[in-house]
Amino acid sequence: MKRIVSSLVASIALVSTLNAADFYASVDGENITKKDITMVLQDPRIDFDKLPDTAKKQVLEQIINRKLLSKKALDDGIDKDPQYVEAISKIKEDLAFQVWQKNEVQKIKFTDAEKQDFYNKNKDKFIVPENLEASHILVKTEAEAKEIIKQLDKATKKEDKFKELAKTKSQDPAGKNGGYLGKFSADQMVPEFSAAATTMAKGSYSKTPVKTQFGYHVIYLKDKIAGKSLSYAEVESNISQILLGNSYNKKVKEITDELRKDAKIVIK
Known part of the structure; x- marks a missing residue:
């Protein structure tokens, strides 16, 4: 069950947009991209492009087989299997939170003046x-x-x-x-x-x-x-992270406090 969840999470995880030419093979018209390779290697230290040709071939063959079996599983109705349905439901919930969190964090901005003011008021922390x-x-x-x-x-x-x-x-x-x-x-x-x-x-x-x-x-x-005492220049990036965390946590608390008013929560 854990493998199913891990595989599905990796499959739909947010990744950088790939160029159209950024693929190594295809299966029934579906490209095998760096994303697929990263999922199989599961080690960011490995550079696929620098692997020996035999190793590259083995990785690609594994991905091709995996895509063929995944397609067969869907054709056979695996999406009706209770384990699959449960895993997808959990993934959707987790992914919804991750995307929402990413979007909210990206909205938070601070001016240099605000960062400098925080530094001046909290020099004892640096x-x-x-x-x-x-x-x-x-x-x-x-x-x-x-x-x-x-x-x-x-x-x-x-x-x-x-x-x-x-x-x-x-x-x-x-x-x-x-x-x-x-x-x-x-x-x-x-x-x-x-x-x-x-x-x-x-x-x-x-x-x-x-x-x-x-x-x-x-x-x-x-x-x-x-x-x-550390100078402002030495801790500016740290201040940005502190302000970001403080602002995000404050917003989350305000939203969750409001949501809890109408939620039915039972803790056993």
């Missing part, structure tokens, strides 16, 4: 937060963390020593990678960890253990990337 790049060593007790800090204090090459200790002492899975946590914004970590890391200087390690719900951390801050 900020890239400060990012940290850090490693850590996680242990169970404060005493263990203090001992690790002592070893780091004595080390000549602090970062190398930190990685070595992380691999042998840390209880966190990141320990096997020298405790490396990657780049992250402060709000991605638990508050205690973030508070400590954001006050550290680049290339330094925490001088006192940092306690969190997971245990005691010794943090090494590899880098600190400053946050910044």
Whole structure:
């Protein structure tokens, strides 16, 4: 049943208008177009025109057989089959919504002034937060963390020593990678960890253990990337999408609220 629906949806899906010459074969006068080929290949990464001749022939033969069998099915009255009728009914409903949605979205337009005004009123939404790049060593007790800090204090090459200790002492899975946590914004970590890391200087390690719900951390801050406000030019396309979504959702809500007044809705 799912295959029937998928095939029919693909058959009547909205596609770009094809040129008259854009076909590869025909069956009883019906052209085999790129649309037919796309349906069979079901992989947009495959370029039919670049396939070997033998592969092209196999695809075309498959499409020809499919069209012949589809025609036979219709001639045999498949359109009276309950499964077919149910599938077509569902497809019509879904397609009606898709076409309506596409048409409504296309009606929505915004001026540059409206987009600029939205940006000016919502600059706080277009900020890239400060990012940290850090490693850590996680242990169970404060005493263990203090001992690790002592070893780091004595080390000549602090970062190398930190990685070595992380691999042998840390209880966190990141320990096997020298405790490396990657780049992250402060709000991605638990508050205690973030508070400590954001006050550290680049290339330094925490001088006192940092306690969190997971245990005691010794943090090494590899880098600190400053946050910044994005310019209007950088986010103009995003603003267009936000305004489009907001406008469409508002319109849909207004229409559905009105339609629900006269609809008989039963939720079980």
